[in-house]
Amino acid sequence: MKDERILLAHGNGGKLSHKLVDQLMRPAFSNTALDELHDGAKVTVDRADLAFTTDSYVVKPLFFSGGDIGKLAVCGTVNDLAMSGAQARYLSAGFIIEEGFLYSDLVRIVESMRSAAAEAGVKIVTGDTKVVENGAADGIFINTAGIGVLIEGVSISPIRACPGQNIIVTGFLGDHAIAIMSERYGLSLPVTVTSDCAPLNMMIGELLTEVPEIAVLRDPTRGGLATVLKEIAVQARVGIMVDEATIPVRPEVLAVCNILGFDPLYLANEGKAVIFVEANYTEKALATLRRHAYGSDARVIGQVIATSPGQVGLRTAIGGVRLLDTLANDQLPRIC
Numbered sequence: 001m002k003d004e005r006i007l008l009a010h011g012n013g014g015k016l017s018h019k020l021v022d023q024l025m026r027p028a029f030s031n032t033a034l035d036e037l038h039d040g041a042k043v044t045v046d047r048a049d050l051a052f053t054t055d056s057y058v059v060k061p062l063f064f065s066g067g068d069i070g071k072l073a074v075c076g077t078v079n080d081l082a083m084s085g086a087q088a089r090y091l092s093a094g095f096i097i098e099e100g101f102l103y104s105d106l107v108r109i110v111e112s113m114r115s116a117a118a119e120a121g122v123k124i125v126t127g128d129t130k131v132v133e134n135g136a137a138d139g140i141f142i143n144t145a146g147i148g149v150l151i152e153g154v155s156i157s158p159i160r161a162c163p164g165q166n167i168i169v170t171g172f173l174g175d176h177a178i179a180i181m182s183e184r185y186g187l188s189l190p191v192t193v194t195s196d197c198a199p200l201n202m203m204i205g206e207l208l209t210e211v212p213e214i215a216v217l218r219d220p221t222r223g224g225l226a227t228v229l230k231e232i233a234v235q236a237r238v239g240i241m242v243d244e245a246t247i248p249v250r251p252e253v254l255a256v257c258n259i260l261g262f263d264p265l266y267l268a269n270e271g272k273a274v275i276f277v278e279a280n281y282t283e284k285a286l287a288t289l290r291r292h293a294y295g296s297d298a299r300v301i302g303q304v305i306a307t308s309p310g311q312v313g314l315r316t317a318i319g320g321v322r323l324l325d326t327l328a329n330d331q332l333p334r335i336c
Contacts, residue, residue: 008334013222013268014327037235038158039218040084042150049152051086053077054145060334062105062139064183066176066195069142070112072270072336075199076221077146078120082204083217083273085156086148088120093127094143099134109140120199122146151205153212160215161236163306166282168275170203170289171196171297173225174253177267177332181256190252196271203292204273210288216276219269221336226265226324228274229312240312241321242302265314266327268335276304 009016026035033041040053057073067075074091081088093113097106117124179195181187200219208214216236220228225247233240249257249264257264271294277285282300289295312324 009329011222012327012333014227014329017222018326036157036159037231038084038156039080040086040146040148042084049150051081051084051148051150052145053080053084054143055080056141056143057336058138058141058334059180059336060138061180061183062109064195065179065193067197067270068109068112069140070109071116072197073142073144074113074116074120074122074124075197075270076336077144078116078122078199078201079219079270079273081146081148082201083156083219084148084150085154085208085217086150087205088122088146088148088201090125090147091117091122092143092145093124095127095129096137096141096143097129097131098137098139099131101139106140109142116199120201122201151208151212154208154214156208156214156217158216158218158232158235161232161238161240161276161304162215163238163304164279165215165276165304166279166300167229167240167242167302167304168277168282168285168289168298169220169225169248169301170200170273170275170295171271172248172250172253173220173269173272174249174257174264174267176270177224177262177335178253178256180335181332187256189256192250193252193256196269198271198294200271200273200294203289203294206292207275207285207288211277211281211285213281214275214277214285216274218274220272220274221268221270223327224264224266224268225274226263226312227327230324230326232276233312234310236304237309239305239308239310240302241305241315242312242324243315244317245315246299246301248297248299248301262332265324268332270336
């Protein structure tokens with residue numbers, strides 16, 4: 001790759017992102033915690049079992065229906081900890097601000113972060129602020145890191161996916177990406193289409209307490225549902241079959257996708273979880289999720305199968321099977 005140049009698609013969570021990680025980042029930094037390639041690293045410090053994660057946010061535009069870059073930064077980091085099987089406790093916040101940025105917009109972003117942290121029950125305990133010359137950044141970028149305590153008796157890992165498990169999604173897919181797109185390009189969409197950006201840690205914490213047998217958790221952000229399922233199938237060396245008719249996508253979102261040529265299975269989400277659970281615990285998991293506003297539309301969309309390891313099949317509405325692969329081309333860059 002030494003003569004290649006970095007493209008926007010290297011940051012979309014798809015094939016070029018995987019290539020960058022597999023050929024450069026992972027060999028350079030390889031260790032047990034990193035090599036699991038989960039949403040957060042599991043580490044032990046003085047016999048305390050912790051999860052640690054970090055993320056950077058460059059979303060464009062900064063403000064959108066249902067959220068903004070500040071809310072996104074807090075929720076995204078809290079959710080990564082939750083997907084690791086941890087209760088989020090503390091966050092950091094680093095700001096890179098372009099000279100000339102409106103102070104009132106910064107106040108709005110900071111207040112949004114404060115509100116999101118309060119809802120999630122976490123504290124922002126450290127941070128940093130840098131200002132760069134006008135034109136050296138696109139308004140503001142935010143980096144957050146998070147520490148959480150792993151829930152006792154829970155073991156969450158992509159390699160724990162195994163045949164016979166059901167796959168649950170906690171709600172409608174594609175809302176975040178379409179909300180961003182509508183703001184970016186000045187499209188007029190129904191008020192029902194807003195970003196799903198939300199902290200899922202309280203709901204997931206209760207789920208893991210009620211159903212500690214949950215095997216895998218992931219949030220389908222960059223690359224969407226299809227990419228997440230493909231990653232898990234490859235890591236666990238299992239097959240996955242999902243049913244198109246059961247995958248929840250709002251008609252308004254699907255209509256936009258049909259017009260613009262987007263595939264909702266590859267659209268980013270910021271308030272949804274993908275859950276793998278044994279069949280005999282599925283109804284209990286669904287009942288727990290549906291007690292929460294962020295899980296009221298939870299449903300089973302497919303199963304882990306014993307055949308076709310590393311492959312994801314989509315049973316289509318016309319009865320055929322379409323293979324789902326990792327996202328190749330970026331449908332909508334700078335989504336988070």
